Amino acid sequence: MTNTPRLALSALLAGALAATVALATPALAAGAATAIKVVEGGEGGGPMTLTLEPATVKAGPAVFNVHNDAVSEEHEMIVVRLKSADQPIPLDTAKHRVNEKELKSLGEVEDLKPGKDGTLKANLKAGTYLVFCNIKGHYEAGMQNKLTVTK
Structure with missing residues (x-):
């Protein structure tokens, strides 16, 4: 053969x-999916931080990889799509929290213990998003950042 x-x-x-x-x-x-690294930090009574890396991504599927870098403070991460980059955030100053019912949430990672990690998958459209912690007083203490999504 x-x-x-x-x-x-x-x-x-x-x-x-x-x-x-x-x-x-x-x-x-x-x-x-685009990976977005979110690091939350800060302890009660001091400055609180929430960093995004990168802070600008292209539209499409995304995974938020969240890490609570605090030593003793629990945090959460909420992602909301804003109608415009300068949309006023509905802050309830009496409760020291953002009124989430007035915003369009894409989801959250809640009850994130110190040193722990969590993930959130979302399909992002072009626009501006607010990423924040809504535990009492944390938003006001600086746990917020804007994410820009391009076409």
Whole structure:
């Protein structure tokens, strides 16, 4: 038996495999979620922080990887889409909390113990988002940041 049929079959299989990889790769890349690192820090009575890395991302699926860097303070992370970059935030000063019912929430990571991590998956559209902790007094103490999502 000659090697010609085997070579032809090998070439056909190699071509089919290459075509499958070429077709699958763009689909995988297009569906990949953008990772956004969120680090929350601060203790009661002192300044509180919430950092985003990166602070600007492209529209599409995203995963917020949240870390509570505090030693003793519990935090949470809420993501809301704002109508505009300068939209006033509905702060209830008597309760020292943002009135979440007046905002469009994409979800939250709640009850994040010191040193712990959490994740939130969201599909982001172009616009401005507010990322914040809404435990009593934390927003006012600085646990907030804006995320810009481009097309």
